[in-house]
Amino acid sequence: MIVHQYLLWAKTVSEAERARGLGLLAGLYARGELRGAERLGFEAALPVLAQDPFAPARLALVEALCRQPGLPEDLAQLLAGLDGEPGLIMLARSPVLNDCDLVEFAEAGDEPRRAAIAARAHLTAPVAAALAEIAGEEACLSLVTNPGVDLPGFSLGRIVARHGQAAALREVLLARRDLPANVHQALIRAVANALSVFVVERGRRAAGTEAGGETAPAAAAEGTGERPGIAMIGRSAPDLRAFAAGLKQRGELTPAVALRALLAGHMRMFLEMAAELTGLPTDRVAALAADRSGDAFRLLYDRIGLPCGAYIAFRSALQLVQKEAYLDDEDAAAGLQKRIAEAALQQYARLGEPAGRNPVVALLERWRHEAPLDPRTATLAA
Template identity: 35%
Template structure:
């Protein structure tokens, strides 16, 4: 009888009062102790409200039902397919919706619907996959910001490949906890690829030199990224660099010349196929012939072997003089000590004055000197 009176009253009541009454009826359905007949009547009334011409009434119904798992499924589904301002609370919160239904909304609709689904407190892998595959950059940025999203490494790779050039996606990915180091490096490469064609980078440079500048910047950022990596992360990074064609002699020289012996050793293990124990023994032994043989087995150009030998020797000497050097790897002070001594010793050899490796080392040295100056400034201002 109460529901019948409600329906008669709704026929002539003003919009704002009808919206309030709709919300009250929905809450009564969810939380009041109704008899079976009363619940059946309330269910019918809620279903009839789907046809109400007033958007605010249907919006009130959606907001009242959105967070409850006891909301009538048919009503929830109808509201989810209504106008965006009505559907959004349902898509954002409703536990009634199945993953398969959420996937349909992602695949069949444009923002703001998929963007709202990306903000749900929990998102399964299938829904995440649909968002990564079909969602906009905005939806994917929201997905990355959602700690309740089940984003596997495979999905993260696909997301970077599809939307990694979008600043909002890059920022969200860098802010997300637990993103594998190799995926963060993928972002570095994408940014570098974008910069290589930028007018400011290309100004005054031919195409080859512009690409070389970008490649060196990417290698520098990659080594810096690896400085804070755990051993297992370093192995994953090395594998990614190898598979993407980025595990170059230049990157390995930069690693050893800035004190990242862990990255250098992991790269030699992967390239040579030898055990970590065997590679570590060669690097710590200090003998030139075994080291050159290892470098050759790893496929590194023979013209770089002398420089690698010098760099390894300098690193060993630094370890002897400074036992905590590994903990300082990548720091401006250690990097400057290393590169300065490597450059000095390498230039003492005959026939290297016009060597392009010397030019590269001098660029390394200039970069590190600027880093050291910035570090000094920061320490001074912080004191």
């Protein structure tokens, strides 16, 4: 068999020749020139071949296979897990890796891996949402500059909330013609905040401030109780997660609470509540909620244990915030609660469900006329 012959030959040649030979062998597989037992033999030997100690040999192997749609999924996962450039190439190019694979690699990986995933030619909303929750500035920059990404509105807002202080990312976002008005305003506030920090710091240096004195970022945030950047853009995730955890500990984290948070447009609060209720990481919850087909969210919905009669309300709310650039709780638009409630009520009306038969409809009718909810208060329950 050709694979056996290669293994015998590889022991007698230089590393450079072995790398070239491995690339040629993988190319035969990718082009379908290995058939039957030879193809199966190559797949069986691939875990060994992928551990070649010569880095260019591993790279040649991956370059030949990274675009191969017929590669078994477990082997694609194996190659994507390789260290260095070979693994990054597989993450960036392999059509075999599905959304679950990519989210798992993003969770477990470092920033170069996340940036490779963010640069894929076609990136779905669930993967983009997961990256928006955990990726650093470099990967998020790749995400917002990738023309092939399906980026949900609330995930765009999440990127701004987490990295609005990054000048390079602000510059790219402000150059986008499709940038929603509320995102543009948040970025302008971030620029103003960065300038104020710069001015204060220059002033302190000019005045000869001692090195051990109050820092410029602390001075810029004085009176706000928030960290610089966060004060002008949105609340920090740990605070919201701690708040959701506190509600759960007190037995107050109910389906009605989660529904109220989402219907009020507080997507970030809803994600943290769902993470507490399911035990899943927040980025995984965001990925499930970003699925535009609704199938993945249905799994999340059932895992949370939400009532059947409220599904339409949740789904209607998600469809709206998937389109809008949600900017965390402080930046929720005043009219968002009313628009979400009206969209959900229209869905219930098509099904002929009056308020008397479905209590969720009655709640929507009431919430449509109320002021938006403050997520920091304990009056979340219906």
